[in-house]
Amino acid sequence: MNTPDYKLCPLCGFEFEKDDTACAHGCPFNEVCHLIRCPSCHYEFHDQPQTLSWFQKFFKKNKETCPPIKGNYQSILQMKDGEEGTVAVICAHGSRKNSLAVFSLVPGSKIRMLQHTPAVLIQIGETQLALDTEIAKNIFISPASS
């Protein structure tokens, strides 16, 4: 199936159609300019040629990597069911970090592990939140609290 030209803003992660670019109407650079402006955060970025992105996809490692964390932090996946702890570090990109924050999951919040399978389930205050293992892996609690 042929999808229309969809762009992803590298800064804020907003998804939009290429025609929706926030460039001013009647801009003199119209034809020569190859920059795209995100309609959400107005960040300007260069359009990537398709062949290049194909190669990148081909060689890219699929796993998300998290920078090494100093200190004796423990991933919440290692918590036992029913164990409580205080979140110390959340290792994720901007939009994911923010979507966790709106469920009040930020460094410093107290969580309780409820179960691991079929999906990770944690409790923050009175909210029960189900997460993918991929996301939960990169949330760490400080050792003192466990």
Next chain:
Amino acid sequence: MKTIILAGNPNVGKSVLFKNLTGHYVTVSNYPGTTVELTRAQSNFDPDIQVVDSPGINDLSSSAEDSRVTQNLLKEEKETVLIQVADAKNLRRSLLLTFQLAESGLPMILALNMSDELKQRGGTIDVQKLSDLLGIPVIPTVAIRNEGITELIQSIPHASLPSWDAPDDLRKKNADLYQKNCERLDWISSILEKTCFYIAPPKPSIGVRLGFWAIHPVKGLLILLFILWMMFWFVGLFGAGTLVDFFETALFKQKLNPFFISLADRCLPFPHEHSEELSVYHLTIPITPVHSKELGQIKRTVLSTEYKCNAPLTPSQRTFLFIHDLLVGPYGLLTMGLSYALAIVFPIVLTFFLLFGFLEDTGYLPRLAIMLNRLFRSMGLNGKAVLPMIMGLGCDTMATLTTRILETRRERIITTFILALVVPCSAQLGVIMAMLSRLSIWAAMIWIGLIMGVMLLAGRLSAMLIRGKSSDFILEIPAIRRPQVVNLLSKTFSRLEWYLKEVIPLFFLGTAMLFLFDWFHILEKIANLMHPIVTNWLGLPKQMANAFLIGFLRRDFGAVYLLKAATGREPLLDPHQIFVSIVTITFFLPCIATFFMIAKEHGKKIAVSIGMFTLVFAFLSGGLINHIGKWLGL
């Protein structure tokens, strides 16, 4: 005119409150993100005030579609009072949104909804102190039981701009979104310490425990199997069996059709004689697919649609004959169109929507999303796609609309594609079940296996082909609640209304098309034209071309046609042919309304490519089943 905007986190009861304030019903459910559009209505306490229900949002500053809808709404409306509906149990998250909404500069009221559930969990909120700290009226409510609504209405004139002494950092305009949210949360913590107190009850209630069982790896699977069995019994056996029998035989065949026929004969006189037939109705309660308990039966001799007419007719009598046949002939609008729509499709859809509404209101569906997350991951989706998928078992058009709750475009397209290709809607499912019951249990197993296989394969392939990103699976799990009967009934009613408005015109259109084609003898020509596909490739009798022809309008209409051919007194189809036709009609494009809905949501290009693909795939797989079956000698 004044406007009241209801805003708040998902699944906090905005839509229930909307109903309390206006008397208008919008679909309410125990699933986050059911409202995808703005709904407006006049309030029931002051004709000059308009109330707007907005989609639930977690983060006003995010760029997702639903929060942009709310952002625009806050900018555009003039003379507005903003009522933030908050979940009293989740005050921390609600206040985060309060701070974001406060930046819009509108006078606000905070409604602490579900305060009863907070009490059950041993929590109390110092409402007066919270109101002082925030500088806006705070009203505890229980929207579902209409408590606190009068107080809320009285407080509307007192709505005020929030006045609080927030830390200086928060007033900076261009701070990073995430940093800003973190600082807000810090400050909220200090407010909560002063106003919110918890004493956990010693023993979790039965609802809480049930909620945990539903997502337990073993118990959850058992509950899932139980629900599937319940669905099969209630929709497949009771709805498609007992109720359809009642509506079709007892109501239409024995009462309404003879009445329509005699009425038409009286109004449109021309010399003809209707033949009579014996119709027997058995009232049965199903136990298993093959066993049932008979409670009674009614035998009646009734007028049939077939008639003899030998005398030569005058031109005016020919006109009468034409209208008579259009209304009550073998392809009559009343005797075929209306009775198929009301007697066969309606009872099945009714039972399905009742059950779906029940599952939705208890809060089981998000738990199902957790159980099925891994399965959906392999199709480039995540557990959140479970709502449109299950909805698709009811009506694919409605489900295509619900794909809006998915976050990325790629997920929306994959879900739409799978819905169109493999998920049969309830009417069709009921008819297919009825046809499968003529075959063996093995045929049913092969059919289910085939559907699952095609679904996984199609999902896998489309996930590879369609570019874009998948979203994260971060899903809030609502509390298990006891469904309110009134809410359940009004929800089922509004869905049925939507459905019937869509179905009946299409059934009339399809019947009229068949009738005209038959009248002008085009039907035979089309049958001859489709002969190579229908007879040679699928191995079906050539009359079945009709079924596929009306299958273009609605695939359940086509399926009903096939069912008639498979179960009549002299069945046209043998078991092998029944199976081939079931497979072909399963993979057909759902209906013309779904096609238009796909075009509206994703553009014409995608609608046409999905339509073409399902059509080719349906005939291809049907033919393969036919030839493989014959080759194996089944």
